[in-house]
Every structure is written in C-alpha cells, then in structure tokens.
Amino acid sequence: MIAVVGFVLDQVSVRKGAVQILSEVSAQIPAAMCTAVVGPSGAGKSTLLRLLNRLEEPDTGRVLLDGTPLPAYDVRALRRRVGLVAQRPTLLTEDVAAELRVGRPDLVRHRAVEVLARVGLDESFLDRATSGLSGGEAQRVCLARALAVDPQALLLDEPTSALDGVSARAINRTITDFVADGGTAVLVSHHLDQALRISGFALVLRAGRLVECGEPGSLDYPGTAA
Amino acid sequence: MTAPAVPGWPGVAASAALVAVAALAAARARLAMSRELVVAAVRAAVQLVAVGAVLAALFAHGGLPGAAGWIAVMVVVAGQVAARRARGLPRARGVATLAVAAGTAGTLATLTSLAVIDLRPHVLVPVGGMVVSTAMQATALTLARLRDEAAACRPAIEARLSLGLSARAAFAPHTGRAVRTALIPSVDATKVVGLISLPGAMTGLILAGVDPVTAIRYxxxxxxxxxxxxxLAAFTAARLADAVLFDDAERLRDLR
Structure with a gap:
C-alpha cells in the first residue's frame, strides 16, 4: 500500500513534566501523499507534528526521514526540507514581499508571484502590509512563506481551523497541488471530513497513543468511515 | 564660622538632628514610621562606617589584588541580583554574572590601559563600584526583557526556526529590542547630565573644593x-541568552 516511506516514528514517547503527551507511538507516514493526523484534542497530534521538524524531541524512541534518523540531518537543512504551518498565522515582517523572504532572502519577484499564486493570492498582495491582511489571507501568506523555501514536506497544524470557507478551500487546494507534485503533507485537523477528503492515509491518536492507521475509508474512528 | 570641606564627626552627630526632625514630624502626623526611620538612619550609619573601615584597610594593606578581589565580590553579588530579575531563564545566575563581569572588565581595562584613571586601589574601587552597578542594571533589564520576549513571542520564534533560520537569527529581533530597552536609562542619563542632574562624582569633587571646570572632566x-x-553588559547578556534559551537542536527551551 505504501509506496515510499517518508517519516517513520519508532516507539516515540514524549513527556512534558508530569504529563505523558505521546506513548510509544510507532507509525509510518508515506511520502508523496497527504496524511491526516486526527483524534480528540489533547491526543498529542500537534506534538507528533512538531517532532517531524524537531521543534520537539522524543524522550525515547526515534523519528526517521527517508530512513535516516532526524538528528543525523543538519537541523536547519531539515527544517528547510520540512516546512511547518502553525494553527494561527504568525506574520514576522511589515509587508508580504518581506514575509516571503524570511526563509528565502534571495527570492526574486517573479518567484514570489509564483508562490503567491500557489496559495491563490494575486501579485497585488506582494506590496500589501501584513497588518492589513484578513485571517485567511494571513494564513495563506504563511503557507506561501513555507512554500518559498521549496520544502519536500509540509507539516500543517490545523491550518484552516480559524478560517472562512474561501480561504480554507484555497489552502486545501494548495495542499492537494503540493502532494500532486510529489510533496509529502502531514495535516493535523479537527475538520475531519475535510482533512480526510484530501488525505490518502490517516493516523488516529487518542490520549497519546496511536489507535488506528490506514486509508481514511478503512478506519473505525467516529466519522472516518467512508 | 566656616565649616571644613568634609564634615567632622561632631558635624555628623549634629546632622542626626535632621533624623530627629523627620522622626518627630512622622510621630506628630501619626504615620507610625518614626521607629522605622530611626532604624534606617542607624543602619545607614553602621553600614557606612563598616564600609569605610573596610575600604580604609583595603587601601592601606590590600593593594591592587585587594582592589581586584573587592571588585570581583561586587560582580558576583551584582550577578545574583540581576539574575533575580530573570527568573525562569535557564542558568540565569551564570549568564548575569558573566555579563556584569564583561561590562566591568571591558570598561576598567580600557580606562586603565589608556591611562585615563590611575591603577590604584582608591581609584579602582569607587570607579569599579559605579561600573558594576551600571552593568548590573543593564544586565537585569536585558535578561528580564529577553525572558519575557521568549515567553510571549514563542510562535514567531518557532515560525522563524521552522523556516530554517538559526536560533540566533530567529531570536535577533527580540535581542535587539531587549538591548535597546536596557540601554535607555544610560543613554537618557547621559543626555540630561548637568541639565537635570548634577551627578555624584562631580558633586563630590565640587564639595571637596575642586574647581567645577576640573570636576566636569571626571x-x-x-x-x-x-x-x-x-x-557591554547588555550585549554580553543578549549573546549568552541565545545559548541558554535554545538547545543544541535549535529549539526554544521551555521557560518556567
């Protein structure tokens, strides 16, 4: 079923103080596909996502990318290869053009326009002040900012949870296109049906444990059955 | 009657009348502060007499090693005090002490190597005291601000890290803000000196009978x-903060 393995979690546990966030999670996240990570809040979904670009480190167990443990990669190179889009858009600069150059200082204008087009925003946005963007536009700029670095994989932490329908659909389209071009996407989402519609694979977490994984239609998790 | 440039002991004793006036006024106004006032006044006298005695002994017998030791003790104490303002920052004590030490050492080394001030205990100790307390203030402000920025701006810092920026680059905007804030008191004091405040060193020299035009040189x-x-202290604190706020994998540590 899985053609190419992207990420592998091998007996991964994460503890924060007295709280066990993830307990011995072993899973595969296929490459060139969108994988949904679903489960009730507090299940450890965001932590799992943040393990994949080393914003979190497992207490025990290990995470591999393309068969190599993550610590073997230069961490900055890894993070350029594995982009992350957070739940709430965090803009870092004054205008959109500067925003797209945060991770890619050499980004030329026509490349910036291309990147904006991938998230469904036109060229006029390049000169817009970031303070004047709507929530949906800001999130799309954050996604474009991640895409500007040319990542092989995208980690998305509930990217559409706070957005209107238009922006949510635009972001889902961007993810679908990214995967169609051979990219690996990992999508944490509460919007179950939406996440599963664009995903070819899913992990179900509950209380820090992996309870199910497989194609979205084959799962027992409430609301995931086809 | 002309008084000496520096009051004698009888003069000091007479000045205690001022404390009595303040205590009486407090008593009349039923502030219940008279006792506290008197205790504070006695305490100040005891502390200063003790320091005076120690300094006299230090100047007479300690020599340069004694002066250096005295300054080192001040640096350590200042490091502790500054670190208290940065609670939650990992290894705050070490960072604060190093920052105060860097500010102090750099400044004193420059002053003495350029022969601006004499390399003698009675010069080094008071000058060192001024330098250490200023470095302490700048260090405390820098570290407190950096800790607050790191806690409040985690999403922005992690967004930059996620784009492949180094920890230092991801934290640089916050470092800049912290250092700027920390330097405001020193820069402002420098701007208004002589206009709003007649600072201590100059006041002391004028009181001791030195010509004002000479006193301003000091x-x-x-x-x-x-x-x-x-x-120097603020920049050192900011530099070291990068090292303690982020781990080897360039992750922002949890602050508690």
Missing amino acids: QIVVMYMLLAAAA
Whole structure:
C-alpha cells in the first residue's frame, strides 16, 4: 500500500513534566501523499507534528526521514526540507514581499508571484502590509512563506481551523497541488471530513497513543468511515 | 564660622538632628514610621562606617589584588541580583554574572590601559563600584526583557526556526529590542547630565573644593564609562541568552 516511506516514528514517547503527551507511538507516514493526523484534542497530534521538524524531541524512541534518523540531518537543512504551518498565522515582517523572504532572502519577484499564486493570492498582495491582511489571507501568506523555501514536506497544524470557507478551500487546494507534485503533507485537523477528503492515509491518536492507521475509508474512528 | 570641606564627626552627630526632625514630624502626623526611620538612619550609619573601615584597610594593606578581589565580590553579588530579575531563564545566575563581569572588565581595562584613571586601589574601587552597578542594571533589564520576549513571542520564534533560520537569527529581533530597552536609562542619563542632574562624582569633587571646570572632566569620563559598561553588559547578556534559551537542536527551551 505504501509506496515510499517518508517519516517513520519508532516507539516515540514524549513527556512534558508530569504529563505523558505521546506513548510509544510507532507509525509510518508515506511520502508523496497527504496524511491526516486526527483524534480528540489533547491526543498529542500537534506534538507528533512538531517532532517531524524537531521543534520537539522524543524522550525515547526515534523519528526517521527517508530512513535516516532526524538528528543525523543538519537541523536547519531539515527544517528547510520540512516546512511547518502553525494553527494561527504568525506574520514576522511589515509587508508580504518581506514575509516571503524570511526563509528565502534571495527570492526574486517573479518567484514570489509564483508562490503567491500557489496559495491563490494575486501579485497585488506582494506590496500589501501584513497588518492589513484578513485571517485567511494571513494564513495563506504563511503557507506561501513555507512554500518559498521549496520544502519536500509540509507539516500543517490545523491550518484552516480559524478560517472562512474561501480561504480554507484555497489552502486545501494548495495542499492537494503540493502532494500532486510529489510533496509529502502531514495535516493535523479537527475538520475531519475535510482533512480526510484530501488525505490518502490517516493516523488516529487518542490520549497519546496511536489507535488506528490506514486509508481514511478503512478506519473505525467516529466519522472516518467512508 | 566656616565649616571644613568634609564634615567632622561632631558635624555628623549634629546632622542626626535632621533624623530627629523627620522622626518627630512622622510621630506628630501619626504615620507610625518614626521607629522605622530611626532604624534606617542607624543602619545607614553602621553600614557606612563598616564600609569605610573596610575600604580604609583595603587601601592601606590590600593593594591592587585587594582592589581586584573587592571588585570581583561586587560582580558576583551584582550577578545574583540581576539574575533575580530573570527568573525562569535557564542558568540565569551564570549568564548575569558573566555579563556584569564583561561590562566591568571591558570598561576598567580600557580606562586603565589608556591611562585615563590611575591603577590604584582608591581609584579602582569607587570607579569599579559605579561600573558594576551600571552593568548590573543593564544586565537585569536585558535578561528580564529577553525572558519575557521568549515567553510571549514563542510562535514567531518557532515560525522563524521552522523556516530554517538559526536560533540566533530567529531570536535577533527580540535581542535587539531587549538591548535597546536596557540601554535607555544610560543613554537618557547621559543626555540630561548637568541639565537635570548634577551627578555624584562631580558633586563630590565640587564639595571637596575642586574647581567645577576640573570636576566636569571626571564626570565626562564617568558618563562615558557608564555608557560602555551598560552596553557591554547588555550585549554580553543578549549573546549568552541565545545559548541558554535554545538547545543544541535549535529549539526554544521551555521557560518556567
């Protein structure tokens, strides 16, 4: 079923103080596909996502990318290869053009326009002040900012949870296109049906444990059955 | 009657009348502060007499090693005090002490190597005291601000890290803000010196009978050295903060 393995979690546990966030999670996240990570809040979904670009480190167990443990990669190179889009858009600069150059200082204008087009925003946005963007536009700029670095994989932490329908659909389209071009996407989402519609694979977490994984239609998790 | 340039012991004793006036006034106003006032006044006298005795002994017998030791003790104490303002920052004590030490050492080394001040205990100790306290203030402000920025701006910092920026680059905007904030008191004090405040060193020299035009020479040196001490300490604190706020994998540590 899985053609190419992207990420592998091998007996991964994460503890924060007295709280066990993830307990011995072993899973595969296929490459060139969108994988949904679903489960009730507090299940450890965001932590799992943040393990994949080393914003979190497992207490025990290990995470591999393309068969190599993550610590073997230069961490900055890894993070350029594995982009992350957070739940709430965090803009870092004054205008959109500067925003797209945060991770890619050499980004030329026509490349910036291309990147904006991938998230469904036109060229006029390049000169817009970031303070004047709507929530949906800001999130799309954050996604474009991640895409500007040319990542092989995208980690998305509930990217559409706070957005209107238009922006949510635009972001889902961007993810679908990214995967169609051979990219690996990992999508944490509460919007179950939406996440599963664009995903070819899913992990179900509950209380820090992996309870199910497989194609979205084959799962027992409430609301995931086809 | 002409009084001496520096009051004698009888003069000091007479000045206690001022404490009595303040205590009486407090008693009349039923502030219930008279006792506290008197205790504070006695305490100040005891502390200063003790320091005076220690300094006299230090100047007479300690020599340069004694002066250096005295300054080192001040640096350690200042490091503890500054670290208290940065609670939650990992290894705050070490960072604060190093920052105060860097501000102090850099400033004093420059002053002595350029022969601006004498390499003698009775010069080094009071000048060192001014330098250490300024470095302490700048360090405390820098570290407190950096800790607050790291806690409040985690999403922005992690967004930059996620784009492949180094920890230092991801934290640089916050470092800049912290250092700027920390230097405001020193820069402002330098701007208004002589206009709003007649600072201590100059006041002391004038009281001791030195011509004001001569006294300001010392004050100019003092202002410059305090600027340098604050800047060196703030920059060192900010540099070291990068190292303690982020781990080897360039992750922002949890602050508690």
